[in-house]
Amino acid sequence: MVARNTDTTPLSLYFADNAAKEGHGRQSLHSGAITIFGRGANVVIQIASTIVLARLLMPEDFGVFAMMGALTSLTPVLMDLGTRDAAVQKSRITRDEINTLFWLTLGIGVSLALATALCSSVIASFYHDHRLENVALVWTLSFIFSALSLQHTALLRRAMMFNKVNMIEVGANLFGATGAIVLAFTGFGYWALVLRPILAAFVYTVGVWLSCPWIPGLPRMSAGVKEMLTFGTHVTIFAVTDAIGRSIDRIALGHTRGAEELGYYQNASALYDSPLGIFNSLHTVAVASLSKLKNNLDELRRTWSIALSSLAFFAMPMFVILAVTGPEVVVLLLGERWSHAGTILSVVALRGPAQVVERTHGWLHIAAGRPDRWMHWGFISSLVQVSAVFCGLPFGVMGVATAYTVCMYVLFVPAIAYSGRPFAIDVSRVIKVVGPQLVGALVAAIIGFLLRDAYLTDVSVLVRVPSLIFACGVSYLLVTVGMFRLVKPLEVASSLVLDLLPARFLPLFHVGFMRIWRKP
Numbered sequence: 117m118v119a120r121n122t123d124t125t126p127l128s129l130y131f132a133d134n135a136a137k138e139g140h141g142r143q144s145l146h147s148g149a150i151t152i153f154g155r156g157a158n159v160v161i162q163i164a165s166t167i168v169l170a171r172l173l174m175p176e177d178f179g180v181f182a183m184m185g186a187l188t189s190l191t192p193v194l195m196d197l198g199t200r201d202a203a204v205q206k207s208r209i210t211r212d213e214i215n216t217l218f219w220l221t222l223g224i225g226v227s228l229a230l231a232t233a234l235c236s237s238v239i240a241s242f243y244h245d246h247r248l249e250n251v252a253l254v255w256t257l258s259f260i261f262s263a264l265s266l267q268h269t270a271l272l273r274r275a276m277m278f279n280k281v282n283m284i285e286v287g288a289n290l291f292g293a294t295g296a297i298v299l300a301f302t303g304f305g306y307w308a309l310v311l312r313p314i315l316a317a318f319v320y321t322v323g324v325w326l327s328c329p330w331i332p333g334l335p336r337m338s339a340g341v342k343e344m345l346t347f348g349t350h351v352t353i354f355a356v357t358d359a360i361g362r363s364i365d366r367i368a369l370g371h372t373r374g375a376e377e378l379g380y381y382q383n384a385s386a387l388y389d390s391p392l393g394i395f396n397s398l399h400t401v402a403v404a405s406l407s408k409l410k411n412n413l414d415e416l417r418r419t420w421s422i423a424l425s426s427l428a429f430f431a432m433p434m435f436v437i438l439a440v441t442g443p444e445v446v447v448l449l450l451g452e453r454w455s456h457a458g459t460i461l462s463v464v465a466l467r468g469p470a471q472v473v474e475r476t477h478g479w480l481h482i483a484a485g486r487p488d489r490w491m492h493w494g495f496i497s498s499l500v501q502v503s504a505v506f507c508g509l510p511f512g513v514m515g516v517a518t519a520y521t522v523c524m525y526v527l528f529v530p531a532i533a534y535s536g537r538p539f540a541i542d543v544s545r546v547i548k549v550v551g552p553q554l555v556g557a558l559v560a561a562i563i564g565f566l567l568r569d570a571y572l573t574d575v576s577v578l579v580r581v582p583s584l585i586f587a588c589g590v591s592y593l594l595v596t597v598g599m600f601r602l603v604k605p606l607e608v609a610s611s612l613v614l615d616l617l618p619a620r621f622l623p624l625f626h627v628g629f630m631r632i633w634r635k636p
Contacts, residue, residue: 154282196351226259296308354494364505373512398427425605471528
């Protein structure tokens with residue numbers, strides 16, 4: 117694949133030494149904000165397109181898509197081989213090393229595409245649905261497109277060019293969503309959902325090739341490549357076990373309950389995964405930032421504490437509100453026939469306060485250069501999640517959703533404490549960083565559910581939803597800010613707004629908000 121490049125960025129920038137430079141903290145903060153804004157735009161596109169598609173397609177169509185998606189969730193992990201994290205974390209990297217990784221990951225992508233095509237009839241038999249045979253054949257195109265983009269993405273992230281990566285992701289997602297809506301409107305049914313990620317992967321691949329001036333050359337095996345493959349193998353094994361833990365619910369429900377029941381669960385999970393994906397997208401920024409601080413432990417611990425505390429502060433109440441308003445949100449967005457998914461969403465979203473923290477354990481494993489520890493945790497985490505799903509499976513969709521939520525609260529503190537051990541980050545430090553936010557979130561959830569089920573059942577939806585949002589928000593702030601005096605995340609947010617706000621608005625911001633939160 118040959119790309120015409122108009123980027124004037126020196127190629128050497130992508131291969132520069134991986135060390136913190138002056139203004140690194142502010143650059144990391146800006147990169148995090150850009151990543152969240154970009155992922156937020158993707159969430160808006162995802163939700164808007166789901167609203168339209170839910171009215172054009174049936175729950176069974178979403179179930180067919182979810183069956184294939186769950187069964188092939190391991191393929192991106194196997195193609196990557198952990199090489200993107202390895203390239204970002206490595207102190208020095210050469211063109212020869214990236215050349216070799218490119219051809220290796222492309223070869224794996226093509227091999228996985230062929231294997232999936234050969235197993236298409238087996239996949240259809242497993243789910244007892246003949247439609248999946250052709251779906252599997254077409255789905256393989258996404259593997260090849262994704263493999264072509266992996267190393268260009270790694271170089272852009274290594275150079276902290278998250279603005280480019282996010283613009284490309286948003287554009288690709290918008291193209292895929294538009295294509296899916298057109299296909300659904302013209303009567304293509306579940307094929308609209310199947311072709312959406314393929315269209316997005318194609319546009320994303322073209323975008324990163326046009327944005328990064330590196331063109332792959334001939335492969336050459338070296339000690340550096342072997343080192344990154346060893347690193348990446350551990351990352352891959354973790355990612356495989358993690359993907360099993362995260363997809364076993366849909367695989368099990370699809371096999372035992374069929375496409376329609378899985379369709380309700382899929383759309384409830386999609387509405388939950390959208391905001392979760394916003395916060396998970398910070399992994400790439402955090403790894404790039406913390407890896408540059410691995411030789412300064414005090415600064416690394418300080419940066420990690422501020423980042424995780426701020427993430428938990430703003431993320432946890434969002435999931436509480438989503439849980440409390442789940443039934444209303446689903447009906448308003450997707451329509452009355454999806455009301456069953458609203459009940460599922462109320463349970464699924466309750467795992468958010470714990471899972472948004474649990475998902476950050478990779479920050480420290482990769483920054484420490486210890487993917488072997490990440491791999492070990494993957495086995496433990498996956499075993500707990502798989503066990504939880506099979507415990508809940510006899511009770512149907514709600515049983516699986518409840519069991520999965522409970523296991524997240526079992527896992528999240530040990531996950532971070534284990535990842536932080538190389539940096540002397542223990543359980544007490546984890547609780548200190550995220551404890552106030554969790555207490556505030558749980559209090560807000562209790563108050564929200566009590567109000568919804570005891571006092572607001574007969575109130576109009578247009579009054580009930582804003583009332584619940586206000587009650588949960590105020591309760592959360594009273595606990596976190598009023599009781600625990602947790603204001604650092606607000607100071608971080610204020611500082612970020614101050615940096616990004618146009619100059620003409622700065623005097624107003626200084627006079628108002630900054631006087632409240634900035635320390636004397």
